[in-house]
Amino acid sequence: MGALSQTRVPVIAIDGPSASGKGTVAARVAQALGFHYLDSGALYRLTTLAAIAAAIALEDEPGLAEVARTMQIRFGADGVRLAGRDVTEALRTEEVSAATSRVAAWPAVCAALLERQRGFRQLPGLVADGRDMGSIVFPDADVKVFLSASLETRAERRYKQLMEKGMYAKMADVVEELRRRDARDASRPVAPLKHYPDAFFLDTSGLSVEQAVAQVLDWWRERASRRGRETDRGGKSP
């Protein structure tokens, strides 16, 4: 970490299952605070796309890990690029989503992405969303949130997203696919998706995006002011 370790960079970790709204909430929290934003799921999705482009099988764990380590990616205001190609839309297809939950189950892929994810931790701060942000990638995060919603609410949100994109799907299939993905994400051998004890739990089923964002910002402010008080006390009585 070198110079970074001298100035601690704050992190807000937001974990949760597919279609829980964590990406939207995390991006808005980052915007409100002027922090960087890491969509860690995008890194896993990029690994899948890069592997497909290089004809690497989804069962080839070392091959996938090598792709995860070496792929050329760029997140910009104009979208996400893989080896210079705009893949913003391609990342989000149902096909890539399904393949990615298999790719993400390989321990060597998670290990290969670990340092890349930590590289996003830069001043003035980072909001990171994923499955294991608070447990594995940033265990010292200042605020950890486990954000979820009922399966029905998540399925409705995903269904609406698909319709808006003109991608027609049956509600029953959307529910079934989410259920399958939840089961895979929760049972993977490394960093399975789970609510860990030091995270705040936020059920967004009955909440608007604004309410969820406001709650995370409240937790952040509480933490920041407590840290400020501790620093003051430390200064007066070392």
Ligand code: DC
């Ligand atoms: O959040 P998402 O739907 O974009 O994630 C895509 C896949 O990547 C999903 O199957 C879970 C996996 N993933 C993971 O295993 N760990 C993360 N930190 C983020 C995503």
